Amino acid sequence: DADVTQTPRNRITKTGKRIMLECSQTKGHDRMYWYRQDPGLGLQLIYYSFDVKDINKGEISDGYSVSRQAQAKFSLSLESAIPNQTALYFCATSDTGTGVADTQYFGPGTRLTVL
Amino acid sequence: GEDVEQSLFLSVREGDSSVINCTYTDSSSTYLYWYKQEPGAGLQLLTYIFSNMDMKQDQRLTVLLNKKDKHLSLRIADTQTGDSAIYFCAERTSGTYKYIFGTGTRLKVLA
Numbered sequence: 001d002a003d004v005t006q007t008p009r010n011r012i013t014k015t016g017k018r019i020m021l022e023c024s025q026t027k028g029h030d031r032m033y034w035y036r037q038d039p040g041l042g043l044q045l046i047y048y049s050f051d052v053k054d055i056n057k058g059e060i061s062d063g064y065s066v067s068r069q070a071q072a073k074f075s076l077s078l079e080s081a082i083p084n085q086t087a088l089y090f091c092a093t094s095d096t097g098t099g100v101a102d103t104q105y106f107g108p109g110t111r112l113t114v115l
Numbered sequence: 116g117e118d119v120e121q122s123l124f125l126s127v128r129e130g131d132s133s134v135i136n137c138t139y140t141d142s143s144s145t146y147l148y149w150y151k152q153e154p155g156a157g158l159q160l161l162t163y164i165f166s167n168m169d170m171k172q173d174q175r176l177t178v179l180l181n182k183k184d185k186h187l188s189l190r191i192a193d194t195q196t197g198d199s200a201i202y203f204c205a206e207r208t209s210g211t212y213k214y215i216f217g218t219g220t221r222l223k224v225l226a
Contacts, residue, residue, distance in 0.1 A: 048212060
């Protein structure tokens with residue numbers, strides 16, 4: 001079983017709709033992240049959470065919100081989707097307790113298309 | 116500001132060596148990573164190197180770091196068709212959570 005899972009894997013929605021992307025992890029990590037990937041660009045950080053009560057904005061948080069329901073779950077919401085939010089979205093986790101480079105582990109991604 | 120740059124494409128023949136290059140700007144970078152992204156999949160950590168190292172080898176992968184020029188490279192020996200993917204370079208400063216990713220290099224391996 002995958003350590004970091006994302007649902008749905010693909011989603012097509014219409015402008016103005018609210019949509020939620022979900023991420024779950026079984027790695028026991030404290031830190032979770034949401035990234036966006038656009039063609040020809042690197043990953044951009046949307047939000048990150050160091051624990052259930054600690055949520056922070058990343059580089060491109062406008063138009064997005066998040067919820068950390070539990071240590072293992074971190075969801076990303078688009079309150080009113082717009083076409084330029086069409087992208088590939090990745091969830092990632094990391095555990096600073098390892099002492100080894102705070103390595104981030106990524107989910108398989110959710111491909112979102114906003115028409 | 117911080118930036119990580121990579122060329123977008125690389126094409127090699129099966130059995131040859133591939134060298135993927137990356138430059139970064141943050142002189143305080145402590146950790147440098149290489150991730151692989153196969154079609155339809157997330158990013159998979161291949162290897163990382165500490166900034167106090169010059170080289171790291173792991174089976175077919177060799178990472179070289181030139182701190183003076185802020186240049187990182189990933190060499191894949193005996194490249195196989197299964198190595199076709201997008202390779203991302205990323206850097207992080209110790210004590211911070213923040214990764215800076217490059218744009219990714221799409222490696223195409225020709226049979």
